[in-house]
Amino acid sequence: MIDLTLIGIGSGSPGHLTREAITAMNRADVILIPDKGADKADLAELRRALCAEVLTGDTRLVEFAMPVRDATDGYAAGVERWHDAIAERWEQAITRHKAQRPALLVWGDPSLYDSTLRIAERIGQRMPLQLNVIPGITAIQALCAAHAIPLNALAAPVLITTGRQLRDHGWPECADRIVVMLDGDCSFQGLEPQGVRIWWGAYLGMPNQLLDHGPLAEAAPRIIARRAEVRADHGWIMDIYLMQRDPA
Template structure:
């Protein structure tokens, strides 16, 4: 039996690790670290640094694997994601089989939290079709929490709802009618540009919670283009970017 420990590690700051997360890491027989290519090598390095600190003095082993790349050319977004998740599950299985015999606790360090726009739990379910697996989740600080903390704002108005969505949904469907406040994730195209900006305020952040953190806020009509340009430069400088923003009208 394999126990998969899906451990939320926050947004790249080692201080985001909870005591529960550290205890879970120390209890693991194996921690798996994905490699996402040279352009995102520092993401793996952050995980290595977290492991070096949290696992000092333990017998926990660390194994790295190359993360499969999603086929962006697939005309069906959902089909492409499903195929990608199948490929990742196969790599997880092979890594576990290569490093574990019999019962074992295997940990994966998940950016933010496994519950919010993250597919680790779905991939774990696929692994469960291949291996006898149980899953334990250790919650972490999400990028949404880190963003509101960086701007020192509450995400909702008094008694009002907010909606968490994706850049793709914002581009294709426009502003949802259910809420006047949106948290937008997984947006590589600055999809706020598809909106009429008048009357909208934006709170944007990249690398939130990390040493490289950048935050900008203000009326979308005034600051939108600055965000687009800042984001492009940051991505070019680092080779990758993780960003998130809140819109309110």
């Protein structure tokens, strides 16, 4: 029986690690570190730095090469094949290193717009598996804390969606406040900006954290330009934003 633990690590700051997460990291015999290539080497280094900060025992760090996603025949089919390939890499690493208590460090929280749980289900189909999940601080929490704002308006709902959904379907009619994740295209550009405010954050909790907010018409050009600049500098970016629409 493989005892696999998925550990939410927040947005990259050691301060985002809960005591439960630190205990789980030290309990693991192997922590799997995905290698996404030279352009995203900082992501693997951030995981290694977190481990160096809190590991006190014999936990080993094992890197594995992340497969590249191919969406030539459609987004959904490409993602399914990609998840199959990742699960195969996990299995190979676990078997090769004879890991009994492997763990993976998940940005934010494993339950929210993250596919690690779905990939773990595939591992459970390949070998006997006990799955444990350690919740983490989400990028949504980090964004609201950084801007010192509540997630929802008074007694009002909030909707969490993706850049793809916003781009393809526009502003959801069921909410006046929305959080947008996984948006590599700044999909807010397709909205009518009148009466809309935005709170944006990138690299939340890290030393290079970036924030901007204001009326969408004014803030959007700043965010687009800054986002492109820092993504070129680092080779990657993790960002998120919250928008509020005037009900009138």
